[in-house]
Amino acid sequence: MEIQNMSKDEEIEKLLESVKNITSKKSDWEFKDSFKPQYTTGKGLNRKVVEEISDIKNEPDWMRRIRLKALEIFEAKPVPTWGPDLSGIDWENISYYNKPGDSNTNSWDDVPEMIKDTFQKLGIPEMEQKYLAGSVAQYESEGVYHSLRKVWEDKGVVFMDLDSAIREHPDLVKQYFCKAVPITDNKFAALNGAVWSGGSFLYVPKGVHIDMPLQTYFRMNNEGTGQFEHTIVVADEGSSVHYIEGCTAPRWDKNSLHSAIVEIYVNKNAKARYTSVQNWSKSVYNMPTKRAWVEENGQMEWVGGSLGSKVTMLYPSSYLRGPHASASNLNISLAGPGTVKDTGAKALHFAPYTTSKIVAKSISIEDGKAIYRGLLRINKGAVESKSHVQCDALLINDESASYTFPHDEIYEPTATFGHEASVGKIGTEELTYLRSRGLSEDEASSMIVLGFLDDVMREIPMEFAIEMNRLIKMEMSKMGAVG
Amino acid sequence: MGIMTELIIKNLSARVEGKEILRDVNLTVRGGEIHALMGPNGAGKSTLGNVLIGHPNYEITGGSIKLDGVELVGKYPEERARAGLYLAFQSPVAIPGVKLSAFLRTAYKNLHPEEKLSVNDFYKLVSSHLKKVGLDESFMSRSVNDGFSGGERKRLEILQMVILRPKIIVLDEIDSGLDVDALGLISDEILQFFNDQTAFLIVTHYQRILKRIDPQFVHVLMNGKIAKEGDRELALRIENEGYDWIRGN
Ligand SMILES: Nc1ncnc2c1ncn2[C@@H]1O[C@H](COP(=O)(O)OP(=O)(O)OP(=O)(O)O)[C@@H](O)[C@H]1O
Numbered sequence: 001m002e003i004q005n006m007s008k009d010e011e012i013e014k015l016l017e018s019v020k021n022i023t024s025k026k027s028d029w030e031f032k033d034s035f036k037p038q039y040t041t042g043k044g045l046n047r048k049v050v051e052e053i054s055d056i057k058n059e060p061d062w063m064r065r066i067r068l069k070a071l072e073i074f075e076a077k078p079v080p081t082w083g084p085d086l087s088g089i090d091w092e093n094i095s096y097y098n099k100p101g102d103s104n105t106n107s108w109d110d111v112p113e114m115i116k117d118t119f120q121k122l123g124i125p126e127m128e129q130k131y132l133a134g135s136v137a138q139y140e141s142e143g144v145y146h147s148l149r150k151v152w153e154d155k156g157v158v159f160m161d162l163d164s165a166i167r168e169h170p171d172l173v174k175q176y177f178c179k180a181v182p183i184t185d186n187k188f189a190a191l192n193g194a195v196w197s198g199g200s201f202l203y204v205p206k207g208v209h210i211d212m213p214l215q216t217y218f219r220m221n222n223e224g225t226g227q228f229e230h231t232i233v234v235a236d237e238g239s240s241v242h243y244i245e246g247c248t249a250p251r252w253d254k255n256s257l258h259s260a261i262v263e264i265y266v267n268k269n270a271k272a273r274y275t276s277v278q279n280w281s282k283s284v285y286n287m288p289t290k291r292a293w294v295e296e297n298g299q300m301e302w303v304g305g306s307l308g309s310k311v312t313m314l315y316p317s318s319y320l321r322g323p324h325a326s327a328s329n330l331n332i333s334l335a336g337p338g339t340v341k342d343t344g345a346k347a348l349h350f351a352p353y354t355t356s357k358i359v360a361k362s363i364s365i366e367d368g369k370a371i372y373r374g375l376l377r378i379n380k381g382a383v384e385s386k387s388h389v390q391c392d393a394l395l396i397n398d399e400s401a402s403y404t405f406p407h408d409e410i411y412e413p414t415a416t417f418g419h420e421a422s423v424g425k426i427g428t429e430e431l432t433y434l435r436s437r438g439l440s441e442d443e444a445s446s447m448i449v450l451g452f453l454d455d456v457m458r459e460i461p462m463e464f465a466i467e468m469n470r471l472i473k474m475e476m477s478k479m480g481a482v483g
Numbered sequence: 484m485g486i487m488t489e490l491i492i493k494n495l496s497a498r499v500e501g502k503e504i505l506r507d508v509n510l511t512v513r514g515g516e517i518h519a520l521m522g523p524n525g526a527g528k529s530t531l532g533n534v535l536i537g538h539p540n541y542e543i544t545g546g547s548i549k550l551d552g553v554e555l556v557g558k559y560p561e562e563r564a565r566a567g568l569y570l571a572f573q574s575p576v577a578i579p580g581v582k583l584s585a586f587l588r589t590a591y592k593n594l595h596p597e598e599k600l601s602v603n604d605f606y607k608l609v610s611s612h613l614k615k616v617g618l619d620e621s622f623m624s625r626s627v628n629d630g631f632s633g634g635e636r637k638r639l640e641i642l643q644m645v646i647l648r649p650k651i652i653v654l655d656e657i658d659s660g661l662d663v664d665a666l667g668l669i670s671d672e673i674l675q676f677f678n679d680q681t682a683f684l685i686v687t688h689y690q691r692i693l694k695r696i697d698p699q700f701v702h703v704l705m706n707g708k709i710a711k712e713g714d715r716e717l718a719l720r721i722e723n724e725g726y727d728w729i730r731g732n
């Protein structure tokens with residue numbers, strides 16, 4: 001037995017310990033606070049609402065024109081029917097813009113008390129102090145806080161909410177806004193183009209390597225609202241950066257809509273990693289459009305965890321535009337009872353010697369539906385390009401199911417690609433087997449979950465794995481013992 | 484009273500999917516004893532094993548299972564394991580992703596919390612027994628039963644038994660699917676493990692294992708009931724004549 005294997009087992013033991021300690025903790029993001037937005041455009045969406053948002057933001061003309069054009073496109077495009085049922089989105093009853101207050105500050109002391117409390121409960125200021133190079137906090141439609149360590153500011157890094165960035169760096173923003181994700185892309189991207197508010201703008205200048213992650217945390221608090229942030233990350237030539245997003249919302253009765261745009265530009269020889277952990281409550285339709293443009297020898301890494309929401313449709317895509325550009329995509333989805341995760345990835349190879357690697361792991365509980373939907377396109381001329389797709393599913397409960405819909409368009413004969421798929425189960429037989437050897441039900445299910453995540457454990461934040469485990473256990477105990 | 488090992492099954496009845504499978508089963512197994520449990524396909528032998536370990540799909544409708552005086556009915560499978568009960572499954576399930584070494588160590592630590600065996604020593608122990616059941620070390624980093632051949636699964640059941648050191652052991656058709664050499668290896672492991680504090684209930688259809696591991700008691704389960712009891716002569720007669728003569732009684 002090699003040492004490496006042994007230390008790995010010890011790691012698993014430690015994880016099991018931490019998982020045990022955390023099980024009794026109640027979900028700690030589902031609290032609501034009673035904060036009422038200072039201003040809202042009210043229910044429904046029309047030209048007036050869009051103009052109102054634009055007026056409030058006092059933004060440049062070009063942006064106003066994009067919004068109005070986007071609204072037309074949004075209205076013209078039908079709701080997609082090729083995926084999950086979206087009929088629960090109550091378009092007329094959503095408040096599309098909700099402004100929490102006037103302040104957007106770089107000191108937590110100046111954040112309104114109730115909002116500050118909320119972020120404190122979520123552990124954001126603490127995390128910022130310990131691990132982050134910079135932090136943005138968004139509440140409903142607007143950023144309420146942003147900070148960036150001075151070392152990085154001095155090196156020319158820009159990190160703030162997009163609204164502030166448009167005021168402070170208009171030319172830089174204009175260069176990238178809706179280039180990778182045009183407003184014509186899909187109905188939800190068009191919606192975002194029309195009513196977007198908040199989101200982050202991160203610019204890393206040439207050759208700058210930021211060794212700590214930067215994070216934006218999104219919080220929705222009121223029911224029946226929409227959150228439409230637009231985030232742009234630019235890793236300029238030869239730079240490197242790790243950007244993290246987290247999001248939560250309390251549980252409501254009325255459905256809400258979250259429809260973000262994330263655009264990432266990985267320039268020549270640059271490296272960007274984008275990690276997002278989505279933990280929306282089960283009343284949120286989560287329909288973001290995320291895309292990266294990767295130039296010559298650039299590296300894009302997507303790491304995503306979809307834990308919450310009612311319906312999520314998310315397929316982060318990488319456009320490999322320059323030779324030797326690469327993208328890796330790791331997505332972990334948890335489809336709890338009554339929820340749908342229609343997730344996957346897209347890799348489009350436009351240039352020679354480009355590589356993509358997609359690993360998708362899904363866990364479905366009860367009637368929770370986990371669907372992998374992917375697109376791999378290798379264009380003619382993208383010689384010697386390579387791609388590998390791996391889809392693993394874990395079914396908790398003997399009746400759960402998972403589906404995979406990969407779609408390949410390969411036009412280059414020298415390209416190589418492969419698919420792999422596996423299905424595991426936490427069924428009665430598996431649990432009973434482990435328990436009959438002395439493992440508790442908790443240990444048995446954790447062991448299976450950790451085993452399932454084993455090959456990606458190093459890539460995902462530890463807290464994420466633990467949180468995921470906790471959620472699975474919560475769901476399992478709600479079902480009444482599986483075993 | 485010194486250490487004892489005693490499993491007393493009294494008037495045990497059980498259901499699966501609403502169907503009565505075991506009716507009024509009585510069986511006592513003590514440390515130092517080897518019992519054989521025989522009976523036609525579908526008689527309820529595996530059901531008995533599953534009921535003993537507390538498999539949640541099996542519902543006990545009456546009776547009791549006492550191990551060293553402690554009632555097991557109503558207890559979780561892990562509690563029964565801690566009490567010293569072990570079932571080598573007829574068809575061990577594969578558990579992808581759960582690595583054998585990590586699983587075994589967790590199980591071992593749960594069952595023997597007082598023993599502070601270092602990770603290193605534990606692996607040495609497992610390695611040496613892997614060899615004895617004819618599996619190589621690479622199995623340690625494989626997932627439990629995942630991709631194992633039928634015979635390899637059986638060997639692993641015995642390996643786990645030796646490492647976890649239970650007291651009352653039910654071997655459900657441990658001999659099926661084993662090649663002749665493996666049967667020899669496995670029988671040796673079983674006999675080496677056997678002492679006056681352990682007891683075996685060997686579920687089998689064949690003489691070939693009973694020739695190696697000689698049972699003092701033979702029970703025949705038919706239609707969920709103990710239909711006949713005796714010594715090894717009974718097993719021999721079944722081998723030659725089948726079960727019809729018992730049915731005829
Ligand atoms: N989970 C289950 N659902 C439905 N019926 C079951 C289940 N488990 C067992 N049974 C039924 O109970 C009866 C006894 O099965 P059991 O597996 O205990 O037989 P056995 O004596 O071990 O037979 P064999 O010698 O073939 O292994 C069979 O009729 C079987 O079909």
Ligand SMILES: [Mg+2]
Pocket residue numbers: 528529530573655
């Ligand atoms: Mg059987």
